[in-house]
Amino acid sequence: MHVYTAPVVVPIAGDPVRDGAVGVDDDGRIAYVGPAAEAPEADGTTALSGVMTPGLVNAHTHLCYTGYADMYGNEKEFFEWVQEFARRNPQVADEEWKTATQEGIDQSLRAGVTAVADVVTPPVGFEALLASELAGVAYWEACFIDDESWEDRRNSWREIVTETRAINNSDIAVGISPHTLYTLGTGVVKSLVEFARTLDIRLHPHLAETEHEDMFVRNGAGPFAFMNRRMGLRVQLGDGGSGHSPAAQMAKLDLLGGDCHIAHGVHLDADDRRLLREQGTAVALCARSNARLESGEAPVAAHRKEGNPVALGTDSRASSPDLEVAGEWPVLRKLALAQGDDGDGLNEWLVRAATEGGARALGRTDIGAIKVGARADLAVFAVDAEANPYAALVSEAAGNCKATVVAGRLIEH
Numbered sequence: 249m250h251v252y253t254a255p256v257v258v259p260i261a262g263d264p265v266r267d268g269a270v271g272v273d274d275d276g277r278i279a280y281v282g283p284a285a286e287a288p289e290a291d292g293t294t295a296l297s298g299v300m301t302p303g304l305v306n307a308h309t310h311l312c313y314t315g316y317a318d319m320y321g322n323e324k325e326f327f328e329w330v331q332e333f334a335r336r337n338p339q340v341a342d343e344e345w346k347t348a349t350q351e352g353i354d355q356s357l358r359a360g361v362t363a364v365a366d367v368v369t370p371p372v373g374f375e376a377l378l379a380s381e382l383a384g385v386a387y388w389e390a391c392f393i394d395d396e397s398w399e400d401r402r403n404s405w406r407e408i409v410t411e412t413r414a415i416n417n418s419d420i421a422v423g424i425s426p427h428t429l430y431t432l433g434t435g436v437v438k439s440l441v442e443f444a445r446t447l448d449i450r451l452h453p454h455l456a457e458t459e460h461e462d463m464f465v466r467n468g469a470g471p472f473a474f475m476n477r478r479m480g481l482r483v484q485l486g487d488g489g490s491g492h493s494p495a496a497q498m499a500k501l502d503l504l505g506g507d508c509h510i511a512h513g514v515h516l517d518a519d520d521r522r523l524l525r526e527q528g529t530a531v532a533l534c535a536r537s538n539a540r541l542e543s544g545e546a547p548v549a550a551h552r553k554e555g556n557p558v559a560l561g562t563d564s565r566a567s568s569p570d571l572e573v574a575g576e577w578p579v580l581r582k583l584a585l586a587q588g589d590d591g592d593g594l595n596e597w598l599v600r601a602a603t604e605g606g607a608r609a610l611g612r613t614d615i616g617a618i619k620v621g622a623r624a625d626l627a628v629f630a631v632d633a634e635a636n637p638y639a640a641l642v643s644e645a646a647g648n649c650k651a652t653v654v655a656g657r658l659i660e661h
C-alpha cells in the first residue's frame with residue numbers, strides 16, 4: 249500500500265478530514281481513507297499540500313476538438329459556429345486527431361480530471377482515449393445524418409462500435425452520442441437508441457442547448473431549419489415540428505432514461521426538468537460554453553432546489569477556455585445566486601456535481617468519491633486549507649491543481 253496525505257481530504261463519501269490520508273493498493277484501488285494518524289502501515293508515503301478531492305469528472309467534452317481552440321475566440325455565433333465543424337473536420341488528418349485527443353487527455357489530467365464523458369467524432373479519436381488511464385465513457389457520435397443516408401451508413405457506423413468494444417481493454421466504456429434532434433433524422437435516432445439498448449451501452453445526446461433548437465423541434469422553424477435545407481439534410485422535424493419541447497420529444501423517442509445523460513439543458517422548463525428527473529437522466533451543465541455561444545443560462549438554482557441529478561462538463565476547447573471542470577464552479581455559483589439560490593450548501597453541491605454527480609451520469613459507482621474499493625483517482629488543489637474546503641475549492645481551485653493521482657499513479661504538476 250502507498251499512502252497519500254493532505255492537510256484536508258474531501259472524500260465526498262463522508263465529511264472532510266483534517267490531516268487526512270488515502271491508502272492505495274497495488275491494484276490502483278483505495279484501501280483506506282481517514283486521519284493520517286490512523287493510516288495502516290504502508291510501503292511509502294507521499295505528503296501533498298492542499299485540499300484533496302476525488303478526481304473530477306468532466307461529464308461533457310469533445311477531446312478530439314482540443315485543436316480547435318481558435319474557435320473559442322472567433323466570435324462566431326452558434327449557427328455559424330456549429331457549421332464550422334462540418335467544414336473543418338474532413339480536412340483533419342488522422343495524426344492530427346490523435347495528437348489533439350492526446351493533448352486533451354494531458355490537459356484534463358493536469359486539471360485534476362480523471363474521468364470523462366467524451367464525444368468521439370473521428371474513429372481514430374478512440375485510439376488515444378482507450379490507451380489512456382482515464383475512466384469514463386467514449387460516445388461514438390452520429391451527427392448530420394438523415395434517414396435516407398442512414399440506410400447506406402448504418403452498417404459501417406455500427407461496426408465502429410462493435411469493433412471498438414471488441415478490442416477495448418481500458419477503463420473507458422464505449423457509448424453512443426446521437427448529436428441532437430436537429431442534426432439527425434427521426435429514424436436515425438430511433439435506430440441508435442435501439443442499438444444502444446441491444447448492446448446495453450450508454451447514451452449521451454445534446455439537449456435544450458439553444459432557443460433555436462427549441463424553435464426547430466416545436467415548430468420546424470428557425471435557423472436550424474434553414475441550415476438543414478442549405479446542407480441538404482432532411483430531418484423530419486423540419487416539416488412543421490413536433491409541437492412539444494425537445495425534452496418531451498427525446499422522451500417520445502425513448503432516448504431518455506437512467507442509461508442516458510444529456511449535455512447543456514439550458515432551455516428546460518419545470519415540466520422538462522420533471523421529465524428528466526423521473527427518467528433518472530442527469531444533466532451535464534456546461535456554463536462557460538453556454539456563455540461563449542450566448543446560448544442562455546441553465547436553471548442552476550431550480551436544479552438544486554428540485555434535487556435533479558446534475559453533473560458538470562466543460563464542453564470542447566472550441567467553446568471553452570480550458571478543460572478545467574473546476575473553472576465551471578465559480579460561474580455556476582454566480583448563476584445560481586443570481587437565480588435566487590440562498591447559497592446555503594451551494595459550494596458543497598457544486599463540488600458534489602463535479603464528482604459523484606459525474607460518476608452517476610456515467611453509470612459508475614467506483615469513481616467520484618474517495619472510499620474503500622473505489623478507483624484511486626485523486627486531485628490536489630493549492631487552495632486555502634484553513635477555510636471551509638468546499639468554499640475554497642469553488643472560488644480558488646481552477647488553474648491550481650498541483651497533483652493528480654490516476655488509478656493509483658501520481659502525476660505532479
Ligand SMILES: [Zn+2]
Nearest residue numbers: 454511563564
Ligand atoms: Zn458538446
